[in-house]
Amino acid sequence: MTRLKSNWIIILSRKNENKTSFIARDAAPLRAQAHLYLRDKIIRGDYKPGARIKERELIETLGVSRTVIREVIRQLETEKLITVEPQVGPRVRIMSASEAYEIYLIRATLEKLAVSLFIENQSEKTLKKLKDSFRQLETSLKKGSPDLIIKQKNKFFGIIYLYAGNQVLSGLIDTLTCQSWRWRTLGLTHPNRDPKRQQRSLKNLSNLYQAILQKDISKATLIIDIEVKDAQDEILRLIKIDTGVE
Amino acid sequence: MTRLKSNWIIILSRKNENKTSFIARDAAPLRAQAHLYLRDKIIRGDYKPGARIKERELIETLGVSRTVIREVIRQLETEKLITVEPQVGPRVRIMSASEAYEIYLIRATLEKLAVSLFIENQSEKTLKKLKDSFRQLETSLKKGSPDLIIKQKNKFFGIIYLYAGNQVLSGLIDTLTCQSWRWRTLGLTHPNRDPKRQQRSLKNLSNLYQAILQKDISKATLIIDIEVKDAQDEILRLIKIDTGVE
DNA sequence: ACTTTAATCTCGTCATACGATATTATTGTT
DNA sequence: AACAATAATATCGTATGACGAGATTAAAGT
Structure with a gap:
């Protein structure tokens, strides 16, 4: 998993947010941004089909809380972009x-x-x-x-x-x-x-x-x-x- | 919001779960059951379109944690059964x-x-x-x-x-x-x-x-x-x- | 009666905790 | 050395508590 580019960190991290930042308004919830980011990665093929996506990694990479990540995962699951087997976790869905x-x-x-x-x-x-x-x-x-x-x-x-x-x-x-x-x-x-x-x-x-x-x-x-x-x-x-x- | 019937409480509550219960295996995660329950209520029209669905109520009614509820909400939102306006919360989607x-x-x-x-x-x-x-x-x-x-x-x-x-x-x-x-x-x-x-x-x-x-x-x-x-x-x-x- | 202010509610996000299952490493045995 | 048994660790599922921000409602003042 590669690190996020700096602009993404700025966008995603609310904790260290600078009030004078260019991206001032936070109309979109964090999870929406995280969702877009992940969805894009999957669609682009940056994550290969079948690859596991661990909560922990996402938390660290995106710098957001587990709450956000889990909600995003649920969303992607509903969109059929990933599958989640219980006690194992999400992986990029393999399309036959x-x-x-x-x-x-x-x-x-x-x-x-x-x-x-x-x-x-x-x-x-x-x-x-x-x-x-x-x-x-x-x-x-x-x-x-x-x-x-x-x-x-x-x-x-x-x-x-x-x-x-x-x-x-x-x-x-x-x-x-x-x-x-x-x-x-x-x-x-x-x-x-x-x-x-x-x-x-x-x-x-x-x-x-x-x-x-x-x-x-x-x-x-x-x-x-x-x-x-x-x-x-x-x-x-x-x-x-x-x-x-x- | 009406209270759950007793059988649902049994199914959904893992904390007070009796090991000798008839519903022993917990193959389906709590959230899956909660999702089914809510989805059904919405589809049946028990919740009228436009009605607000508050996290708190669901937590109390279903006896599950906020984590579960929020994930379910995210799922229903993706399925377009509810809409969520930030800082206000979910409501049953109104279909024009x-x-x-x-x-x-x-x-x-x-x-x-x-x-x-x-x-x-x-x-x-x-x-x-x-x-x-x-x-x-x-x-x-x-x-x-x-x-x-x-x-x-x-x-x-x-x-x-x-x-x-x-x-x-x-x-x-x-x-x-x-x-x-x-x-x-x-x-x-x-x-x-x-x-x-x-x-x-x-x-x-x-x-x-x-x-x-x-x-x-x-x-x-x-x-x-x-x-x-x-x-x-x-x-x-x-x-x-x-x-x-x- | 209407505006302004304060109190309350609800969500968005974070942090921590713990059991259960899966995965991996370690150890012991043949 | 190969394999089985066991222990350690990772990861998820769920619960809980906390706090700020915006929305809603109640209260107060004009």
Whole structure:
């Protein structure tokens, strides 16, 4: 476990807090910050799946009390990012291939719903936002880092979800995305990655974008199906190569 | 806040635990039991939406420590069953009509997915289970209590979800169902309930059942759309009558 | 009747403690 | 030396007490 960067210590530690600190307002409870921090670490893969996360370590690293840590752990457990076996403690949840598969299927369904809603509700304003985002994404896909690509992709879809006008749906997709995050990055960064995959992904996105412009719902949903199927296939392929990944 | 019934006190209190008690093993941590208890109370509507839930009360009622209570609260918050405003405390989450509407839309989508999967994976064994459940449900609809009807309905769909072979999907639908539970019971027990609604519901279910037998996916999904639309409409209608419900 | 002030409540966080189980180290035996 | 038995330690689950900060309610004063 690595030490927190200094700014985090400042943010997280209330005891030694300097009143003249830049981060003055403490609107967010400590646990919210700790939660964000840990969640991020897990999603990013800084903690490997299956790795144990001990209360003690967290207490020391974050400089907060056990109360806070335990509440955060409970939260992450409910979010299915970690599992906790009694008397042993939390560990980063291992997602089986089949589970990842299931999640992708559901996400495809929900994303289709979101796109449908977006098309139905679309206005000039929303279209402009989408257009801008798509342009950024296009640039990133050509020369950006994998991390950036993911970010842009999410932003693009984020706009769709936002203007689909269904908050619950957005939240749900977000949750599922977090859970399958590691697989997604695996798909994008793995050395054995199919080089043509990125091409197809760009093509799919472009087509989806076109379909939205044309308000062609059935076409749009079809494209999503194709894209997700592609992602699923690649994940399975990568899993077979990496026998150690589970 | 009403006091716990005696059996709950026995289950929850570890301090005064009699070793010769019938409930000997403590596989489930206290917090799991407390969580179940509270969750149930909220879903059943024993705590009204918007009602405050104070730590202190829970501690006294359940006879557990603040640690446990706080962790449970964090869990319920993550499950979106309660909200917590800082320095004020938890209260039962109020679900707006629009949110209920959103949830129903999503549930419809996911249920369609589940039914499709069920039809694709169906075997004689699964069909038999479904058949049995359907018969029970039919009986309940004719003369059972609203509570029983809901239970049977859930069981029927539960079988579909189970044998759809997608655990994540089951869990998701379950979560959403819990969240909209109060609306659903409102729809079934409200004095202004449309008397024909139950008839249509039975009809829809029967049709859905038939469609599954015929392996007619498109027909099945269409029926689900109809049923959910119906439920949504009724909720809206009830909301308009009960202006006080939010 | 209304504003201001004081008292009280409730939560957020920390610290400490102790039993139970799991894990690891130690010791003893073959 | 390998293995089994035992002891030491780590880690979690739970309980308890404490204190500040903000919210709520009661009291007081105008």
